[in-house]
Every structure is written in structure tokens, then in C-alpha cells.
Amino acid sequence: MGKAKDIAFYITVCCIAFITSKIIISILLYKRWKRKHLVYEDGFSGGKMVLFKSAIMQQPLSSDVLLKKTLKLSNKDIIGSGGYGTVYRLNINDSVAFAVKRLNRGSAERDRGFERELEAMGDIKHRNIVTLHGYYTAPHYNLLIYELMPNGSLDAVLHGRSMEKKDLDWGSRYRIALGAARGISYLHHDCIPHIIHRDIKSSNILLDQKMEARVSDFGLATLMEPDKTHVSTFPAGTFGYLAPEYFDTGKATAKGDVYSFGVVLLELLTGKKPTDEAFFEEGTKLVTWVKAVVEDKREVHALDSRLKCAPTDEINNAFRIAFMCLEPEPSMRPSMAEIVKMLEQVKSDNL
Numbered sequence: 001m002g003k004a005k006d007i008a009f010y011i012t013v014c015c016i017a018f019i020t021s022k023i024i025i026s027i028l029l030y031k032r033w034k035r036k037h038l039v040y041e042d043g044f045s046g047g048k049m050v051l052f053k054s055a056i057m058q059q060p061l062s063s064d065v066l067l068k069k070t071l072k073l074s075n076k077d078i079i080g081s082g083g084y085g086t087v088y089r090l091n092i093n094d095s096v097a098f099a100v101k102r103l104n105r106g107s108a109e110r111d112r113g114f115e116r117e118l119e120a121m122g123d124i125k126h127r128n129i130v131t132l133h134g135y136y137t138a139p140h141y142n143l144l145i146y147e148l149m150p151n152g153s154l155d156a157v158l159h160g161r162s163m164e165k166k167d168l169d170w171g172s173r174y175r176i177a178l179g180a181a182r183g184i185s186y187l188h189h190d191c192i193p194h195i196i197h198r199d200i201k202s203s204n205i206l207l208d209q210k211m212e213a214r215v216s217d218f219g220l221a222t223l224m225e226p227d228k229t230h231v232s233t234f235p236a237g238t239f240g241y242l243a244p245e246y247f248d249t250g251k252a253t254a255k256g257d258v259y260s261f262g263v264v265l266l267e268l269l270t271g272k273k274p275t276d277e278a279f280f281e282e283g284t285k286l287v288t289w290v291k292a293v294v295e296d297k298r299e300v301h302a303l304d305s306r307l308k309c310a311p312t313d314e315i316n317n318a319f320r321i322a323f324m325c326l327e328p329e330p331s332m333r334p335s336m337a338e339i340v341k342m343l344e345q346v347k348s349d350n351l
């Protein structure tokens, strides 16, 4: 009888110790989360703003000012719009500004998984990736608060209207290619779990004040898909950049990102837009066109006329790397880490 009592006593002590440790761990995790986040509930709109603490967010930035300014964004603040929503410029003061993306779909049907995905995105910090500073969720819409990229997108700089367009020399194009490759490589190889971007294209490569490349929109395809997985069958991506196997399998893979990066490299080399209607009208695409021109040994015809003075060996090496990325068989394509190494060898003064 005494033995049974002892066993019951030990079981009770173990249970209490187990429950207490769970409570302590939860409190510590919550405190850690609170240290890294600023949370503002907005009673009026029923929304919640979460800001990830960082160097820029440490500034004496009044939470209500940020919330009020965010909620006051209007058409005159629009920078542009894309498949996922509209992007606004949010000026806080003379030195602080953000890009706010308003997602098309509301959050009514979203759960805690949506917020977890955003927090994982907020943890990703790399010099070639656009930082997510926070988000706002309300019953009918969501806002993502990003670092503002003052020089817009590579797409606008290469093909935009005259006011956006810049004459990029070979050195600048090469640095943009290397920066974007480093950003994608970080997502593929250094993030846990590994992240597949699924929509690599020149409009998702933004340019900071030093014209350094920053990859944007990573995680959005996953975020907008209710059934979240990192390898997915959701039709994401943009025609002209999509790997051929995607049309058969519907699966987004790291090697699919490599293919899309190869298209961006061709875009930088040729100055041509992969989504240009002229290609579709002629029943071809940028990749097929460039391959045919290069096979005919007429590379000069494919090269952007603004790059005629660039060193031939560097240009040829860049074409060679692009074609490796564009191998029809995915397993034959290099990994993003290998591409970074190859690009680093193209130019000795690349840093």
C-alpha cells in the first residue's frame, strides 16, 4: 500500500514539474517574442499592427503616427501595383520611409499560420533581400511593411518609361546579377527551411540607393496560398521566366528559380524584356531567340547595343552561365551557390 502511495506521489510530482516547465518555457518564449516585436491593436478598425524590432525600428518612431499614416495611404501615394496588390510609399519623416504593400485578399479567412509565415519572412535579413519590417492585419485587408527601395525595380530601370529608365553599364549590370544571385542563394541554401522564391523576374529585383540588387516578394506565393508548403503545386510565376518543366509538373523547385535567374541574366545581357509581346507574336521567347542567335555565332546581335564596349570575355562568360541556368533538364542546371561562385570569377573587381 505504502509503495502505491509512493508511486502516486512521484507521478504527481513529475506531472507538476512537467506542467510548470511548460508554463515557464511559454512565458520565456513570449517574452522573447515581445522583445523582438512591437504590437499595436487598433480598436477603431479592429486591426493589429506588428513591427519587427530592428535598427530602423529602434528610432523614436511613434507607433500611433505609423499606424495613422499607414491607414491614411491613398492613391497619390501609389508606387505601383502587381499580382498580389498595390504598393504605396509611406513617408514617416525626412529620413524614414517605407514601401507598404496592400494585399488583394482580406484576412478574414486567415489564421495564425499566416502571421507565422510573415514572422518567418521578417527574420530573413540579408544585404541582397528586401527586409520586411512588419505587417498590419485587419478583417478585410492586410498590409506588408517593407524597406523602401529608392531606385525601383530592375525591370523599370531596363525597360521603363524614360523617367525611370537608366543607362546601366556592364559593371552595374554585372553587380546587380551577382547581388541577386547572392540573395536567391541565401534563400535556397541558408534559410531553414529552405525557401523557393517561385517568381524570380526583373520586377522582383529592386535597387537600393547604391543600385545594389535586393530580391523582393519572396514567400509571397506561399503566403497567398492557403495550403502552405515550400514546394508547391500552386500556379505561381510569370510567363517568360518559368522553367519548361513547370508546365508539366506544376511544381515550384529551386532549379525552377535557377532557370528564372538565367532568364534575368539574358535580360541584362540583351536589354530585351522576356515578357515582350513581340516574342509571343512571333511564337518564340527570349530564351529560344537568344539560343538560336548564339548557335549561329551571331552573339553580337543578341547583345544590348549599350554594352558594345564591355569586355568580350566577360560577356561570353555571362552568356555561358545563363545557358547553364537555362538547361532544359533541371538536374543539369547549377545550384544558386555554384552560380554565385561562377559569377564571382567573371570579374575580378566584383566586390
Ligand SMILES: Nc1ncnc2c1ncn2[C@@H]1O[C@H](COP(=O)(O)OP(=O)(O)OP(=O)(O)O)[C@@H](O)[C@H]1O
Pocket (backbone or CB within 6 Å): 079, 080, 081, 082, 083, 084, 085, 086, 087, 099, 101, 130, 146, 147, 148, 149, 150, 152, 153, 156, 199, 203, 204, 206, 216, 217
Ligand atoms: N520595397 C519596395 N520599394 C520600392 N518599390 C517597390 C517595393 N516593392 C515593390 N515596389 C514597386 O511596386 C510596384 C509593384 O510591385 P509588386 O511587387 O506588387 O508587383 P510586380 O513585382 O511588378 O508584379 P507581381 O506582383 O506580378 O510580382 C513595382 O513597380 C515595384 O518596383
